[in-house]
Each structure stands twice: as C-alpha cells, then as structure tokens.
Amino acid sequence: MKRENRYRLHEKRKDLTHVYTEKLIIQLLERENLNRAIQRVKQKKGAPGVDGMEVEELSSYFAKHEEEIRKQILQRTYQPKPVLRVEIPKPDGGKRLLGIPTVVDRVIQQAIAQVLTPIYDKQFHPNSYGFRPHRYAEMAILETLHNVNNGYQWIVDIDLERFFDTVNHDRLMNLIARTIKDGEVISLIRKYLVSGIQTDEGYKESVIGTPQGGNLSPLLSNIMLNELDNELQRRGLTFVRYADDCIIFVKSEMSARRVLRNVTYFIEEKLGLLVNAEKSKIVRPTDPTFKFLGFGFFYNRHAREYQAKPHAKSMAEFKFKLKKLTKRNWGMATKSRIDNINQLVRGWVNYYKIAKMKKFLLATDARVRRRLRMCIWKQWKTPKTRRKNLIKLGMNHYEAYKNSYSSKGIARIAHSWVLTTTITNERLERFGLLFSVKQYKKVHVM
Numbered sequence: 001m002k003r004e005n006r007y008r009l010h011e012k013r014k015d016l017t018h019v020y021t022e023k024l025i026i027q028l029l030e031r032e033n034l035n036r037a038i039q040r041v042k043q044k045k046g047a048p049g050v051d052g053m054e055v056e057e058l059s060s061y062f063a064k065h066e067e068e069i070r071k072q073i074l075q076r077t078y079q080p081k082p083v084l085r086v087e088i089p090k091p092d093g094g095k096r097l098l099g100i101p102t103v104v105d106r107v108i109q110q111a112i113a114q115v116l117t118p119i120y121d122k123q124f125h126p127n128s129y130g131f132r133p134h135r136y137a138e139m140a141i142l143e144t145l146h147n148v149n150n151g152y153q154w155i156v157d158i159d160l161e162r163f164f165d166t167v168n169h170d171r172l173m174n175l176i177a178r179t180i181k182d183g184e185v186i187s188l189i190r191k192y193l194v195s196g197i198q199t200d201e202g203y204k205e206s207v208i209g210t211p212q213g214g215n216l217s218p219l220l221s222n223i224m225l226n227e228l229d230n231e232l233q234r235r236g237l238t239f240v241r242y243a244d245d246c247i248i249f250v251k252s253e254m255s256a257r258r259v260l261r262n263v264t265y266f267i268e269e270k271l272g273l274l275v276n277a278e279k280s281k282i283v284r285p286t287d288p289t290f291k292f293l294g295f296g297f298f299y300n301r302h303a304r305e306y307q308a309k310p311h312a313k314s315m316a317e318f319k320f321k322l323k324k325l326t327k328r329n330w331g332m333a334t335k336s337r338i339d340n341i342n343q344l345v346r347g348w349v350n351y352y353k354i355a356k357m358k359k360f361l362l363a364t365d366a367r368v369r370r371r372l373r374m375c376i377w378k379q380w381k382t383p384k385t386r387r388k389n390l391i392k393l394g395m396n397h398y399e400a401y402k403n404s405y406s407s408k409g410i411a412r413i414a415h416s417w418v419l420t421t422t423i424t425n426e427r428l429e430r431f432g433l434l435f436s437v438k439q440y441k442k443v444h445v446m
Helices: 003-015 024-029 031-044 055-074 103-121 137-148 169-179 183-193 217-234 253-269 312-325 334-351 358-380 383-392 397-404 410-415 425-430 436-443
Strands: 083-089 095-100 154-159 197-199 202-204 238-242 245-250 281-283 295-300 305-310
Touching (some): 024 031, 024 103, 024 183, 031 055, 055 183, 103 183, 103 217, 137 245, 137 295, 137 305, 154 253, 169 183, 169 217, 217 238, 217 253, 253 281, 305 312, 312 334, 312 358, 334 358, 358 383, 358 410, 358 425, 358 436
Parallel strands (some): 083 197
Antiparallel strands (some): 197 202, 238 245, 295 305
C-alpha cells in the first residue's frame, strides 16, 4: 500500500465515531473467549505469581471456579492480586522491572485483550508495528529502510524512560473511555492498574504505571502511544514505532534538532511520560550507536542502497549464548546440547532473516563446530575411549592409538586434522546440528 493511501486510510479511521456501548463484559466472560485466553496463557507458560499457582493448574481451577469468577466480575467485587516484582538484568548493566500477575489474572487480562484488540486496532496508525495482529518487527525494519533510502537520512531516536512504570492512570483511562463505555470493563481495567506490587520488602501501591509483563499491558501501551502517533502525523512527520521504540525520519540535521525538542515537549507535557535525554539522540543510519529492534544499518555501495544487518551488540549477545551452550565443563549429553543450540540458532536467524549476515554466520558455524569437537573430546576422557571412538570414525589403529595419548590441549586437538577428519561437518550435520547459514538461506527474504 502506498504511503499516501495508508495515511488517507488512517484519516478515515480517525474520523470514525464508533463508541462501544454494548456490554463488552458479556463477550469477555463468554466461555469460548475464556477458553481461548486459558490456552494462550498455557502456551506462553511463565512463572507463577504471588499465589504460587502454575499454568498447568489453570484448567482444573477454572473448571471449579469459573462461575464464581464470572459472578464477581459482573458484580464488580473481583479483586486482582498484586503483581510479583521481578528484576531482569539488561545487557547494558541496568535492570528491567517485570510485574508477574497470577496465572488467573493473566487469563482475565488476556480475555480483556482479546475483546478490545479488534476494536482498538482499527484506530492505530499504520506505522505502529508492536503488539498488533499480523505485524512484526521485520515490517518495521523494512519501513525504516524504505524511509532512509528515500532521502530521510537524519533519524531522531526517542527513548522513553521506564515507559511501563510511568504511564499516568487517569490519562490512560480517559483515553480508554473515549471508545469504551462499558462500565464493568473500565472498572476491571482500572483494578488491574491499581492492584499493587509485591516486592521483597512487602506490598506497594501502584499509583502509576502498568506492569511490564501483564497480558493487557501491550494493548494499553499502544492506546497511550497512539496519541503520539496521531501527533506525529498531524505535524507531517515520517516515523516508525514499535511499542515504546519510536524513530522519526527527517532530511536535515536542523530539522532533526527541532523535532527532538518539540516531540520531547509533547511527550512529557501532553502525555505525562518521561523522555530519557541521555539516550534520545540524533543519528545517521550507519551510526554504530544506532540500534533499532536489534538491527543496525549499512550502505551497500554495489546495490547503492541502505540495508539492514544485526547490530554489533546483537551479534555479540548471540555469540555469548552459543559460547555458554558449548562450555566444556558443562556436563550435558551431546544430543541435548545440539538441540539447545538448534533452538537458539533457529530463533535468532528467523528473527534476523531480512538482514545481510551470511559472512557472520559462516564464521559462527565454524566456531560452534570447533567448540562442539572440544566438548566431545573432553567427554571421551580416557585414551582408551578416545582410541575406540577414533577407530569407529574411520581412523586407522596406529593413528588412533598415537593421537589418543596426545599431549595437545583440547583447543588444539579440536582445530587439528585429528578431529576435523573424524568428527566432520557432515557427521555433525547428520547427528542433528543445524548450520545457521543453511537456516539463513532457507528463510532469507531479501
């Protein structure tokens, strides 16, 4: 769809005056909707909340208590339990604060999201890609490439500071009430916003913010940030937003400075959110500090266009995870180790399938194979076992005997002909090892 048509379509959506007055709470509490929500929560798994209930207990719990829960919600007596505060380390050394609801509250939040998402998704801007049906990170990256290759080569990178922790409840509920008029639904959402937080120090009230980790939070974040999208469009700005990651494209440094200043003012004064002044910046597409959804960008002189690649930090994190999975002192069966490697490789390559990274993957595959050979050599342990296995793999008895007593270190042995000609690439592949470059050739779309 051409850009002009997309914006025209969005203008039509904005002009819609639909206000949902029917009893959405009835749709929310329908058995089919609740069953879908239960299945969704079970699929996502996750840790238990403050009550300790596991996702495996959901079906039996709702079989016994579904009518009671439905009655409490309809009578507005249902009270969500506090979320469990969990700190997740960030790659930059900071901590991400997650709020884990109980599994029952996750189901109800998911049921709310299933009913409200089709309503609100019609209102959201075409350039918003995060937490929406049939929209993915790669679509946001393709839109970014489209913009920079059309002359918008100054980028305003807006960093919202602790977005999920700073959302103003009253502002958010006012936005929701513009569309939803069902008092029971509005009351239920408000209860989740103020349900409180359970920390190691005890219970804390949640007077601001929506817990990052709740099933409803992604939708609520889009409802809030859709106001930003509308403002950016009103100003005629080209942008891409994925959840709370927003980048704006302009054609000059002067324009970029003006946009950064004005948009920051709007976000802080009109939306009541915080902009991280240190991390918000003006960059060019090839700036090594510019990272969007894990991607970086470079100019391909042969193709005469900007293209995407995994950011240096993303590649470093991938290599580190592979290194952990191939630690020699980790007592794990080779088959299980390979299964874990394959899961990581498949997920990572599928996410970055639109990026240019063949050279990096070739080097990564070589490194993984070498480290696997090291693990296998160590697992063989004794000269007798090594000799026996080398013979099985085709080495003559003399060479097998001589090399089984080798004084070379594990790293040198793994890199030498002793293992590269016995534990060959083909044998590793037949044993189940997924080569990242082959997965890349299979899924690469550009």
